[in-house]
Amino acid sequence: MKHERKNFADRLWAAVEAKHTAAVVGIDPHLDLLPSEYDDARDLRLARSIRAKRMGDFCCALIDVVAPLVPAVKPQSAFFEALGADGAVQWERVLLHARERSLLVIGDVKRGDIQSTARAYAAAFLEGAGDQSGAVCDAVTLSPFLGGDSIEPFLEVCARTNSGLFILVRTSNPGSSDFQRHGSPELSFQIAERVARWGERLIGECGLSAVGAVVGATHAGELADFRARMPRSLFLLPGYGAQGASAGELGAAFVRGLQGALVNSSRGISCAYKEERYSALPWREAARSATVAMIADLASIDGSS
Amino acid sequence: MKHERKNFADRLWAAVEAKHTAAVVGIDPHLDLLPSEYDDARDLRLARSIRAKRMGDFCCALIDVVAPLVPAVKPQSAFFEALGADGAVQWERVLLHARERSLLVIGDVKRGDIQSTARAYAAAFLEGAGDQSGAVCDAVTLSPFLGGDSIEPFLEVCARTNSGLFILVRTSNPGSSDFQRHGSPELSFQIAERVARWGERLIGECGLSAVGAVVGATHAGELADFRARMPRSLFLLPGYGAQGASAGELGAAFVRGLQGALVNSSRGISCAYKEERYSALPWREAARSATVAMIADLASIDGSS
Numbered sequence: 001m002k003h004e005r006k007n008f009a010d011r012l013w014a015a016v017e018a019k020h021t022a023a024v025v026g027i028d029p030h031l032d033l034l035p036s037e038y039d040d041a042r043d044l045r046l047a048r049s050i051r052a053k054r055m056g057d058f059c060c061a062l063i064d065v066v067a068p069l070v071p072a073v074k075p076q077s078a079f080f081e082a083l084g085a086d087g088a089v090q091w092e093r094v095l096l097h098a099r100e101r102s103l104l105v106i107g108d109v110k111r112g113d114i115q116s117t118a119r120a121y122a123a124a125f126l127e128g129a130g131d132q133s134g135a136v137c138d139a140v141t142l143s144p145f146l147g148g149d150s151i152e153p154f155l156e157v158c159a160r161t162n163s164g165l166f167i168l169v170r171t172s173n174p175g176s177s178d179f180q181r182h183g184s185p186e187l188s189f190q191i192a193e194r195v196a197r198w199g200e201r202l203i204g205e206c207g208l209s210a211v212g213a214v215v216g217a218t219h220a221g222e223l224a225d226f227r228a229r230m231p232r233s234l235f236l237l238p239g240y241g242a243q244g245a246s247a248g249e250l251g252a253a254f255v256r257g258l259q260g261a262l263v264n265s266s267r268g269i270s271c272a273y274k275e276e277r278y279s280a281l282p283w284r285e286a287a288r289s290a291t292v293a294m295i296a297d298l299a300s301i302d303g304s305s
Numbered sequence: 306m307k308h309e310r311k312n313f314a315d316r317l318w319a320a321v322e323a324k325h326t327a328a329v330v331g332i333d334p335h336l337d338l339l340p341s342e343y344d345d346a347r348d349l350r351l352a353r354s355i356r357a358k359r360m361g362d363f364c365c366a367l368i369d370v371v372a373p374l375v376p377a378v379k380p381q382s383a384f385f386e387a388l389g390a391d392g393a394v395q396w397e398r399v400l401l402h403a404r405e406r407s408l409l410v411i412g413d414v415k416r417g418d419i420q421s422t423a424r425a426y427a428a429a430f431l432e433g434a435g436d437q438s439g440a441v442c443d444a445v446t447l448s449p450f451l452g453g454d455s456i457e458p459f460l461e462v463c464a465r466t467n468s469g470l471f472i473l474v475r476t477s478n479p480g481s482s483d484f485q486r487h488g489s490p491e492l493s494f495q496i497a498e499r500v501a502r503w504g505e506r507l508i509g510e511c512g513l514s515a516v517g518a519v520v521g522a523t524h525a526g527e528l529a530d531f532r533a534r535m536p537r538s539l540f541l542l543p544g545y546g547a548q549g550a551s552a553g554e555l556g557a558a559f560v561r562g563l564q565g566a567l568v569n570s571s572r573g574i575s576c577a578y579k580e581e582r583y584s585a586l587p588w589r590e591a592a593r594s595a596t597v598a599m600i601a602d603l604a605s606i607d608g609s610s
Contacts, residue, residue, distance in 0.1 A: 048436040078425035088393035110418050112448055114478040120383035131353040145450040147480025173419040175452025182495055183488025190487055
């Protein structure tokens, strides 16, 4: 029974321990970037359900490639929503497939809404979409913009189902400075302090909380500042690889060895076949090689802050 | 052809003119709050597809009640997502139904993500979810938390399809002050200034922009400040009725007569049958009466700022 499972932070700790890596693979099935094997997914002459099915086929194949290597995957809901109701069918299929492969699933949904609406989102993504299929995420990303009462329903559901949250604190994109750096102390630091407080009631046996933070790996110089404000929060670090950050800069985000933070790569893995160094390989081999290379790169990290 | 239609601000202006009201009805099908006629929607013994269908039936019936009275409806995606892929089917059905009833559709989705992902969301909600069904919104709500590059793809799609945006500037919930008031000037004012700038390239013949702002009606005392910072932006005002604001306080949001702002009521309409004063009425009559009462209340507004 999913409700008897352990705190998300403990489950993640065990999974990182088992796979010896903090690498997470993002499942961002942008139709234009799929390997040619999946040309059907972008063929507008085909029914949307068929196109969505092929997109889902790709996601499941990618999951099969990385499942032996990493503790978690992070599907991005937007690319499923782009195919409407047919994409939603594939979203559920992909969540189930990843869970069958014993991967933790971090739903990258970045939702944020008023309390009654937040309850509906929490039910949708963490409790199961109105059925018993098990197509749920182990954790989701959330936007904190609406404030504490928009997060509260998710905290309640996390306590009940031992799910996790990664709250946007500082995103990896260039525009993140537009509003996230506003004020003094800057908004991101204020959010970080709230994330730490929200997490206090969901601390696992490992000492970390199921309430984590998204902090862009592109802001490597600030990771120590964020870690100081959120000593017990899991960090999810997007922006590694394609967006520019390297492993050597990320140590401050970790709390012990490879624990306390996850490093995500999306296109760096799924689009590896487009890179020169992997261009002789079929896409699956390219993705596997890129994942192995990422894991080797991250192995040099030794968090001990 | 949808791409030949006029600027969203002009379409909204004409619709408000035609219906003589700035009232918008929110379509928030919270299963626990549906009339007893729709008990099947919450009967967990039934297949999720059947439950979702009944939820969709309610939404379509509500749309039929309010379509002669108001210019637009605002479906809230969370309540559809709560029923997973079956809910997504109903989301598309409800969008189509509203458009068939000649209502403008504001998708309350509050998305906000990095650029490549924002492109997928813009395609999903404004260009059509990978098919030609026409199940699109005329406008969507967006969160600005990730900054300018997260909004840019939506501006491009709006220019191409004459769609509109309502960007969260100050939300109606109590927690909105947690982060939106951060800094000096407060974050919401900084966002307001950016919204005004983003809107400059999408100004319609009516003089207003297709890039609007969500400002909670619960912050009535600040509406004049926000209007001063966003003189040409459409305002979407949630928080009327159930959340506490009254029409007399909202005048500063409008630019001429009833133009320039929309006032949303969700539960105040769909749950009117639960109110004492309408308790003798079937739910449809209660919703109609509540809509008529809201329109009468708003008629006293005469924006002339």
